[in-house]
Amino acid sequence: MTGGLSEFHEELRAVARKIVGRPPSALGGLEPQILDWGALADAGLLGLEVPEGLGGAGATFAEVAVVLHELGRAPGVGPYLGSTVLATAALLLSDPGPARDELLAELAVGTKMATLVLDARTTRWDGPTFSVAPTANGATVAGRAEWVLDAAGADRLLCPAQGASGPVLVEVANTGDGLVVEDRPLADGTRRVGSVAAEGSPVLAGWPLPPGAVDDLVDLAATAVACDSLGLMEAMLEATVAFAKVRHQFGRPIGSFQAVQHACADMLVTVEVSRALVAQAVDAVASDTPAEERRASVSRAKSHVGAAAVEVCGKAVQLHGGIGYTWESGIHAYLKRATLNRALFGSPIEHRRRLVRALPGSPPC
Amino acid sequence: MSSRDVTAFRSEVRRWCAEHVPADWRVRQTRASDEAYVEFQRWWFQELRHAGYAVPHWPKAWGGGMSTAEQVALYQELAAHDAPRPTLAFVAVHHAAATLLEAGSEEQQLRHLPAILDGEIWAQGFSEPEAGSDLANLRTRAARHGDVYVVNGQKLWASGAQHADWCLLLARTDPDAPKRHGISYLLMDMRSPGIDVRPVRQATGESEFCEIFLEDVEIPVANRVGPEHEGWAVAQATLNAERGMTVLELAERLWQAGFRWLLELCSIPGPGGSRPIDDMVVVDHLARFESQLVALRAMCATTVQRHDEGRSGPADASVVKLFYSELLQRMTDFGAEIAGVAGHARTDKPRSSGWESGAWVLDFIGSWEWTIPGGTSEIQRTIIAERGLGLPREPARQDR
Numbered sequence: 001m002t003g004g005l006s007e008f009h010e011e012l013r014a015v016a017r018k019i020v021g022r023p024p025s026a027l028g029g030l031e032p033q034i035l036d037w038g039a040l041a042d043a044g045l046l047g048l049e050v051p052e053g054l055g056g057a058g059a060t061f062a063e064v065a066v067v068l069h070e071l072g073r074a075p076g077v078g079p080y081l082g083s084t085v086l087a088t089a090a091l092l093l094s095d096p097g098p099a100r101d102e103l104l105a106e107l108a109v110g111t112k113m114a115t116l117v118l119d120a121r122t123t124r125w126d127g128p129t130f131s132v133a134p135t136a137n138g139a140t141v142a143g144r145a146e147w148v149l150d151a152a153g154a155d156r157l158l159c160p161a162q163g164a165s166g167p168v169l170v171e172v173a174n175t176g177d178g179l180v181v182e183d184r185p186l187a188d189g190t191r192r193v194g195s196v197a198a199e200g201s202p203v204l205a206g207w208p209l210p211p212g213a214v215d216d217l218v219d220l221a222a223t224a225v226a227c228d229s230l231g232l233m234e235a236m237l238e239a240t241v242a243f244a245k246v247r248h249q250f251g252r253p254i255g256s257f258q259a260v261q262h263a264c265a266d267m268l269v270t271v272e273v274s275r276a277l278v279a280q281a282v283d284a285v286a287s288d289t290p291a292e293e294r295r296a297s298v299s300r301a302k303s304h305v306g307a308a309a310v311e312v313c314g315k316a317v318q319l320h321g322g323i324g325y326t327w328e329s330g331i332h333a334y335l336k337r338a339t340l341n342r343a344l345f346g347s348p349i350e351h352r353r354r355l356v357r358a359l360p361g362s363p364p365c
Numbered sequence: 366m367s368s369r370d371v372t373a374f375r376s377e378v379r380r381w382c383a384e385h386v387p388a389d390w391r392v393r394q395t396r397a398s399d400e401a402y403v404e405f406q407r408w409w410f411q412e413l414r415h416a417g418y419a420v421p422h423w424p425k426a427w428g429g430g431m432s433t434a435e436q437v438a439l440y441q442e443l444a445a446h447d448a449p450r451p452t453l454a455f456v457a458v459h460h461a462a463a464t465l466l467e468a469g470s471e472e473q474q475l476r477h478l479p480a481i482l483d484g485e486i487w488a489q490g491f492s493e494p495e496a497g498s499d500l501a502n503l504r505t506r507a508a509r510h511g512d513v514y515v516v517n518g519q520k521l522w523a524s525g526a527q528h529a530d531w532c533l534l535l536a537r538t539d540p541d542a543p544k545r546h547g548i549s550y551l552l553m554d555m556r557s558p559g560i561d562v563r564p565v566r567q568a569t570g571e572s573e574f575c576e577i578f579l580e581d582v583e584i585p586v587a588n589r590v591g592p593e594h595e596g597w598a599v600a601q602a603t604l605n606a607e608r609g610m611t612v613l614e615l616a617e618r619l620w621q622a623g624f625r626w627l628l629e630l631c632s633i634p635g636p637g638g639s640r641p642i643d644d645m646v647v648v649d650h651l652a653r654f655e656s657q658l659v660a661l662r663a664m665c666a667t668t669v670q671r672h673d674e675g676r677s678g679p680a681d682a683s684v685v686k687l688f689y690s691e692l693l694q695r696m697t698d699f700g701a702e703i704a705g706v707a708g709h710a711r712t713d714k715p716r717s718s719g720w721e722s723g724a725w726v727l728d729f730i731g732s733w734e735w736t737i738p739g740g741t742s743e744i745q746r747t748i749i750a751e752r753g754l755g756l757p758r759e760p761a762r763q764d765r
């Protein structure tokens with residue numbers, strides 16, 4: 001990484017932290033915080049990957065990853081993953097044109113939100129669950145998908161669908177015209193998922209989907225989630241260490257007991273291992289890494305960090321004692337989000353299986 | 366009791382469960398109000414009581430007297446029939462009863478043990494903001510004025526205190542004595558003036574533990590258990606009950622209900638059509654849990670047996686509590702992992718259920734309710750090392 005780029009990342013990190021971050025002492029609160037979408041837009045954080053000509057920054061996923069990491073450190077409610085990461089990336093894979101460019105420009109300034117209609121349980125895409133039918137004055141789409149991230153709040157839904165001559169990505173307005181989006185409340189109150197059912201919804205625009213495009217988007221999603229998990233565990237390590245220095249029992253800071261010290265030390269090692277794997281995955285996704293190599297990097301990161309974040313956040317609860325078990329401390333929100341992240345876009349078991357099968361010398365299956 | 370008798374007893378419990386466990390209790394207890402929860406708990410406890418199942422671990426004279434083998438059979442069948450747990454009576458039948466039986470006066474026993482059977486609800490007011498793991502650091506002050514103690518202070522994390530009729534209270538009666546020697550053990554009527562109970566919302570979203578503020582609360586000296594200033598020793602009886610006996614029931618639950626549901630969960634085909642159990646990794650986990658559960662159940666039975674024979678080892682209860690609580694955490698963690706994204710949409714853990722309810726994510730979060738209270742896992746390991754293995758203490762720990 002060049003010096004200029006890492007300086008840029010530091011600046012970006014500072015800007016993002018200022019908007020989404022909270023001081024560790026103000027962790028949590030009674031309800032999850034809502035992301036300040038206007039501030040994110042004003043700071044240019046919603047259009048990092050959008051071309052400059054369309055009002056974006058023309059940057060890469062490496063920069064988006066910096067923001068995702070910060071969002072993990074201070075999770076709030078907002079469609080950054082669905083809209084800013086996935087919908088934007090899906091549009092960027094599509095052929096330029098007025099409809100695409102207009103939506104990208106709106107996503108970049110936050111006047112519209114969108115999402116990619118993709119089951120969040122997907123590790124490998126099995127083909128579209130939607131299909132397009134031509135009508136007298138255009139086309140309609142029908143189909144259904146479960147567990148779609150950020151579906152309910154999206155103005156536009158981008159559905160991978162079966163078209164007359166292959167898979168296409170179609171844009172549908174979330175206005176109820178033949179379309180039902182149902183929110184599914186989760187134990188984790190900071191992410192939203194919903195089901196999307198379309199029955200003859202008018203297609204606003206459509207683009208052919210290049211082969212492998214959706215699988216690439218799944219990898220992107222998995223990597224984005226890994227960045228978030230890294231942020232979660234980093235924040236929990238910091239909060240726990242800070243707490244262990246000030247909480248006294250037996251006339252000493254609890255951080256002076258070896259049991260607590262060793263637990264914190266293990267948390268640090270786990271965070272650093274995760275950081276190394278996430279950095280490689282982000283690099284692979286942001287650059288032109290060959291698909292096989294990229295997939296391996298993504299699976300390494302997603303499997304390891306998915307599990308590690310649950311472990312570290314769980315330890316944070318434990319080391320905070322009774323306080324850690326209160327709602328108000330906010331630590332539970334990290335543990336719940338880490339547990340959900342572990343499941344999104346491939347569990348550790350699935351990614352480990354994928355990783356080993358992709359290794360050179362592994363027998364074919 | 367011979368094995369034949371236990372078999373007959375088991376059939377009796379089975380028949381009873383078939384007739385008495387309400388088929389719809391999970392639905393009724395899902396998102397139930399506090400009132401509906403308390404009413405259901407009171408009713409269910411009386412059902413158990415009339416069958417003779419409410420306090421099997423108490424001495425015969427007070428309405429218990431079951432052998433360990435019978436208790437195991439009882440708990441197995443209750444769990445196998447998905448019976449609700451008498452959660453609200455937990456502190457009363459375990460901690461309060463153990464304290465009264467070990468150290469209470471005859472009058473106190475007569476006053477409270479039958480009342481507990483009639484539904485008297487108890488809470489435990491031990492912990493304070495500055496006294497968690499270091500319980501002996503408690504500051505709540507009980508100043509003696511003739512026949513009463515006047516109590517001032519703050520208790521924290523008292524489970525179920527908002528519903529309690531009585532509270533087990535540790536308070537400092539001699540502020541000048543070394544930490545462990547100035548504490549007295551009191552029974553506090555929760556209707557006394559000066560008590561302010563505030564439920565605290567916990568990680569699972571429920572509000573079942575409470576802060577208790579005490580301002581000039583008068584407790585009759587007659588409600589002291591054991592000698593004045595010697596409450597610490599009495600408290601050990603209570604803490605031991607929490608760590609040891611209770612796990613007998615919970616281990617059978619984890620086995621009959623928790624593991625069974627985990628097996629069911631792993632047999633449901635996923636989005637791709639294959640079942641988790643077709644994967645060797647999942648099989649490996651299930652087999653480990655199974656073996657560990659069999660061991661846990663055997664260890665619990667031995668612990669209870671040794672306790673009844675007065676041969677308890679100094680760390681027996683800690684071994685069992687530590688292993689149970691961390692096994693519960695591992696199993697619910699694995700359940701959450703296998704249940705995946707869909708598991709997060711199960712936000713409807715019914716009240717009155719066990720620590721494993723099938724709402725795996727909430728069960729996993731709830732498992733810290735076993736690794737933190739009653740002596741954290743870290744403290745249990747220290748007890749096992751120091752008292753069980755006789756290792757030297759960590760230097761400069763000021764707890765005496």
Ligand SMILES: Cc1cc2nc3c(=O)[nH]c(=O)nc-3n(C[C@H](O)[C@H](O)[C@H](O)COP(=O)(O)OP(=O)(O)OC[C@H]3O[C@@H](n4cnc5c(N)ncnc54)[C@H](O)[C@@H]3O)c2cc1C
Nearest residue numbers: 257318319321322491492497498522523524738739741743
């Ligand atoms: C759900 C729940 C229900 C509860 N119900 C009750 C109740 O009904 N009545 C009641 O009186 N209390 C209750 N408690 C309180 C409980 O007993 C305390 O939370 C527990 O003893 C830990 O104390 P603490 O919270 O102050 O944590 P701390 O003691 O501050 O501990 C913080 C961390 O430091 C570690 N630590 C502390 N000292 C040492 C040491 N010497 N060596 C190594 N590690 C150490 C702990 O293990 C923990 O990880 C409940 C708590 C919870 C979470």
